[in-house]
Amino acid sequence: MRRHIILVVIALISVLIVISLPLYLEFIAYPAYEEFLVTSVEQEMQVLAKRMVKGNQFTAPISQDQPLPEKFIKSVEYIQRTVGLPKIKIFTKSGVIVYSTDQADVGHLTSKKFFPxxxxDGLPRSEVKIVNNNEVVGDIQMIETYVPIIDNGVAVGAFEIYRNITQMKQTFENMKKHEQRTMLPVIILLLAGGLLSTYLADKSMTELDQSKEIFQQLSVTDTLTGLLNRRGFTAAVEKQLTILQRSGTGAFLLYIDLDDFKLINDTCGHKSGDQALVEASAILNNTFRASDIIGRIGGDEFAILTVHNRDPNAEEQIKQRLFENLARWNSRKTFAFELALSVGVVEYIPGSPASIDELMSSADAMMYAEKQQKKTVRTGAV
Known part of the structure; x- marks a missing residue:
């Protein structure tokens, strides 16, 4: 009798587990992931908004009567292009669109009740939207994030920034389908024994936790090259700079641009363009140490943070090693294109620390100067 009661209890517990598991997934785990995704995008958009506003001063709130500063517009267009954002809008404080990468939006008034x-409160707001596109099979899923434009602590307008999350959502939906498929054998096995069904339920929970870890990794990784994306690189470098500041250790930040990337795309095709990015990433991985932080920060641009050993020749040694690896790769003539890199290097000095944004900006400027010098030399040679 006692054994029967134990078996009944085990069976009831197993049934409760089977019933509660899909409810947990549907009402707790899956919504938690979607909330995590929206929060992550909101944080990313806040960082991008600060970068677009940085260096611009607004003498008055944004209005329809005054044109936006040209420098500000260029900064917005640069961020959109390098990060790959589908659309950016700029609103006045009254909610009127005065700028959009889609000109048809200009002049429209926002209908969002939360806008004022x-x-x-200066806090962003986000909405997940489904967009129909006749040129693409299936729907495009966007997160639209509204971020106040803050100047000297005062909101002078607002951004609406679009982020395409279709790929992440599709991966999430595939994971949900996989979870749903695993539930059927769990229920069938429950009829044969409650212990086995409990084991399978626990296994399913473990897979869900692993999937969340994978999604978190995807949010900071560039899918083409396997390097950190801009978000992942920035977060990793900020942590490393804190450690370097405490230990008094110096480092170099390199900003690298793949020269003539558009020419490779135009003459060899976009697959070759993607391959060029992959090969450039491999050269960087072979040049730098596993402890160095390497990221593809957008388009054909890369960045690296490498700790140096106080050797006065360290910078030249790093660049020499990089260009030797680049020359070795080009000598193989494996592909129909050659690779060339423009490099800007700035030093992080613990005694007078700079932020990641300041380091990136300085290295970017030095890289651009080198690129212009190459063009000047090339033009003079012609």
Missing amino acids: QMLV
């Missing part, structure tokens, strides 16, 4: 309160 957002300007007061």
